[in-house]
Amino acid sequence: MATSPLSTSASPADPQGTAAAEAQANIHVVCAEPSIANHFLAELRDKEVQKDSLRFRRNLQRLGEIIAYRISAHLSYTEQTIQTPLAETRGKLLHDFPILATVLRAGLPFHQGFLNYFDQSPSAFVAAYRIEGTAQVQVQVDYLSAPSLDERVLILADPMLATGKSLVQTYRAMLRFGTPRQVHIAAVIASPQGLAYVAREIPEANLWVAAIDEGLNEQAYIVPGLGDAGDLSYGSKL
């Protein structure tokens, strides 16, 4: 797929650099246009609504479903004869279900949204975490389970794209399972610099995000963001 380097330069009229990102053919910002996705994202960010962790996980799932639907327009379908109870007709069936990869923990509800639509897809799981106590964010990839990726469509989904290191290291580690023929990377919220890093390091990927935020704080959390997606989904960890 055709790609070009990303420059997400923010301007006063476009503080989040969304227009610049959208100008890139391979970057899709789902909440740049009015749709119910904006409502789900607003609820995800709201610290009062976040107290309901069931709703938080469900909203991640619903955004996974919406992005899955958008990606589905880029997949191939085969026309087949279908027998209804009344007559024969023709239908278009997805013949090559994508491999759905995600990063523990926060990726799990988002992944479920993709799986709800691509219900015959195999899954791949990765454990990646930030190493504490380092000046710069460093990410350790620990556990990886995946089918062969050779010649497959791969969708790698992780709700938070902060520095982008988790996604880049995860993708590189996954390549030992083969070379996909089409790659989609999906996140709910991205920082401009993280998105630029992923676009630069994985130029073959189509990038799908619900929103691009202003930037990162000193802890490399996305601002305004939503906080810690893993903790909000599953509780704080020691």
Ligand SMILES: O=P(O)(O)OC[C@H]1O[C@H](OP(=O)(O)OP(=O)(O)O)[C@H](O)[C@@H]1O
């Ligand atoms: O772009 P990066 O700077 O690499 O950060 C993004 C990572 O942070 C979150 O996971 P987190 O480390 O909070 O783990 P958790 O899901 O277990 O809470 C998120 O789900 C990404 O995997």
Ligand SMILES: O=c1cc[nH]c(=O)[nH]1
């Ligand atoms: O903003 C952020 C950054 C990393 N992980 C999160 O859950 N949120």
Ligand SMILES: [Mg+2]
């Ligand atoms: Mg976390």
